[in-house]
Amino acid sequence: MAPEPMDGSAETREASPEGIPPVAVPGGEVRPMAEAAGLTGWAAPDPLTPDEPPEIGLDVEGVSTSIVTAEPQRDPQGRFRLSWPLPPLLRDGVARRVRAFHMLSGQELDGSPLTLAAPPLPAAPPAATPDAAADGAHAMGLRWPEGLAGMRPAGGVTPIAEGVLGETDAPGGYLRFQLLAEAPEGPQAPRRGIRLVADAVAPVVCLHFRLGEAVADQPMAWEVTAWLPEATEAHVKARFDITLERREGPVFHTLRRLRRGTLFRRPSDHAFEITLAPEEAALLAEDGVWIGLIARSAKGLSAWLPSLGPAPLPEAARFEDARLDEAFAHAVGFVRVHGEARREAHPLLPGLWEPPPPARATARPAGQAHPFTQVILPVYNGHDEVRACLHALRAAATGPMQVVMVDDGSRDFTAEMLRAEAMADPRFILHRRDNNRGYTKSINEGVLLTGADWVVVLNSDTLVSKGWLDRLHAAALARPGTGMVGPLSNAATWQSVPAAKRPDGSWSTNAVIQPRHLARMQAILDEVSERAYPEFPVLNGFCTLIAREVFDRVGLYDEDAFPTGYGEETDLCLRARQAGFRLTLADDCFVYHHKSVTFGQAERTRLSRQGGLEMTNKHSGVIVPALERIMQDCAPLGRLRARLSNLAAELD
Structure with missing residues (x-):
């Protein structure tokens, strides 16, 4: 459940059926969209980041909690625009209470909780895709309208978050997804990722990430950390492809493979570079271009969202080729595990390995x-x-x-x-x-x-x-x-x-x-x-x-x-x-x-x-x-x- 409001915020109350506006409180306001097909409103910025759109939590009764990042558009009071259409799976006419609150402070927005009960969608699918942003201004993974975790039928493409789709070709069964989050030290933004797990080993498990128009300007280096979320056999590993893709409706077409590697149970980093050809750049005006992460013969796939710029080699890097430096680091780890962890030298690594500094000593009190x-x-x-x-x-x-x-x-x-x-x-x-x-x-x-x-x-x-x-x-x-x-x-x-x-x-x-x-x-x-x-x-x-x-x-x-x-x-x-x-x-x-x-x-x-x-x-x-x-x-x-x-x- 979402956190309760902090002192001084609005008390929990139902939206007025007579349409009487609730009493305004600091933090923002929300109201239902037409036909209760979602909510819209305004959200005040977080005090620690006044120039950035705040993250708003949406607690849907009996379903899940979703995270929505407000849009850059601001009103005269400096509040950011907020809009959240009900996901297709919740467009079933069932009345559900939704609470909207600031993720940072827990402060509830004016007008929350409110009740949404959108009529079922028509049989024909809507023209807009559920993962597409209204104005294209949001980066991938910032909105999670489908909830922080859930289960979907396997065998096709399923929306996970804004600009993020999951896919498996396993017939029948189900595909579970889950938000991964990690708060790093310092001023860096939190990392987010996705964990996909099928109910059985599938020939292909995919994550698709939509890229923005910035990739058309110049060649860009990217990196992604990926791993297998579950062990399925004694020596499991999976072939891993990173591809550049274009999308036509529910079908993805591979433009070219950017990198091939291997996935294990432990996370591994994979760097790649994207330089768009003119015909590929023309696709940006349609649905953008996509990065595909493909695990073959696996039960699932976990990955942090792809990010720009692989981490540079440390100052103490020993080899110009990053692959050799990485291999040497693995050799050092092998020696430390199988030998003495702090041995000054080793026959396999003569003169190359300096032991790490000693652990911090704790002074003993008197006596x-x-x-x-x-x-x-x-x-x-x-x-x-x-x-x-x-x-x-x-x-x-x-x-x-x-x-x-x-x-x-x-x-x-x-x-x-x-x-x-x-x-x-x-x-x-x-x-x-x-x-x-x-x-x-x-x-x-x-x-x-x-x-x-x-x-x-x-x-x-x-x-x-x-x-x-x-x-x-x-x-x-x-x-x-x-x-x-x-x-x-x-x-x-x-x-x-x-x-x-x-x-x-x-x-x-x-x-x-x-x-x-x-x-x-x-x-x-x-x-x-x-x-x-x-x-x-x-x-x-x-x-x-x-x-x-x-x-x-x-x-x-x-x-x-x-x-x-x-x-x-x-x-x-x-x-x-x-x-x-x-x-x-x-x-x-x-x-x-x-x-x-x-x-x-x-x-x-x-x-x-x-x-x-x-x-x-x-x-x-x-x-x-x-x-x-x-x-x-x-x-x-x-x-x-x-x-x-x-x-x-x-x-x-």
Whole structure:
């Protein structure tokens, strides 16, 4: 739903059936078009950008929210003209309430909400295309009259936004579209993109972008970032063509191919240049010329809107040919993932690779207590295990700590228990969502809600021992350049002790260790651990200490590929390693892990398989067996497991 009006704005009210104009308020006004076929009016500029047409949100009851950019035309009061015809799919005579509000401030426009109920369109299609602007003044992608997300029948061209069409040749089925948005740092305008997903692999999935008349003046360099939105098989990739097109009604004709490449699960940049021939420039007076992005034998296509001018090579570029420089960057990333992340030199790259600067060090306060750390605890049901986790966190605290509990719409007694825990201890903060959105979105929200230099992403089915944060931070300090630290556990794949796997090859949960053994297990580790703090290529995500700088450099967890988890931590680890961060194992810290609280074993197996599929496609150049061999052959951990060979007797 759209945000509520801010203080001082108009209250929500229905349009007057008698035609009495509502009381004017700052921000603008809207009224229905003839036959309620849309709305029109005026919108005041946003205070931060008074010379630019504002963005207006249109919340259509029971349907979606659309974004409309006002037109450049202004009235004597300095307000921008606003018009929004109802999309053809809403021209069905059904009365729907529409609210109009400023996207920046949330201030509702005068006359909103109003009711629109346009009569059905005639059988013959109208002459104007739904994606064409009234005066041609708008750039592609600035208007989304079809809504920010939706579903359309597959098998033809469908309007997505102004100047943006989607297409798939898959017969039957459906095509889902979704707005992608990213707010960059600094004064740059937000990036927008489109995600198209079909219900099955299609021979061709296309995005068509209309170009303006500016392309006729001179040759222009363009770039586009594109990727596959979903993994469909173990080693998926798709052929990718960028074409120059002309349009005749619902049919696009290729004028010529501008570039050919390959799409993977991870985003890739594709630069191309457009120089129009005279006969092509003549097409601008009709429906313009179009850029076509075509993925072949794919289930979907995601892309940011094409933009002018590819990014220049960095000042430290080593090769005149950008392709060689890009290939060298991939080689460096390969070495960082499969070797030591901060190794000064490597036989494959002699004298060419300078390691990145060390991660920002955090000063320790007096007494050598660990620095202020915020623990992100995503929660979904699991009442008893979650409560035990919170009590363990409280009992184990030895330094400045805050726990941010992200309740992802728990349905049992968990929600009430979390409220009680938050009220009982000021170090426990509750952030609740009424709807379940998934594990990865929960931890990303937690990262955005926190501000400490170090955070811990902790599963709610864990038990921490006293001084656990001291030990994790000690590992980070012991190995300069560390960006992520993980502990040992009874059930954490390669971080498990005393055994990583069972005789049948499956992952061990080391049932000999029970929750009641937590303190004793930590005491044993204090005695036998070498505190070697080995470097690992990936860390299990059940408990991970992460430097804020990791998120600043490589971004958050990937919600698109891993919405329910099961792979999101490995993806972040690989991106961190490619950026030059070290991943360190705290081989003297133990955290108990219950496993399978939120999901049962069968569901965990399915999600794990799906996450592995996404991982293989997103990081196609990573040699997973090589990474596993590094963790399997870790000498300090092998010696530690040998010392724990008689653990059952020591625990009892």
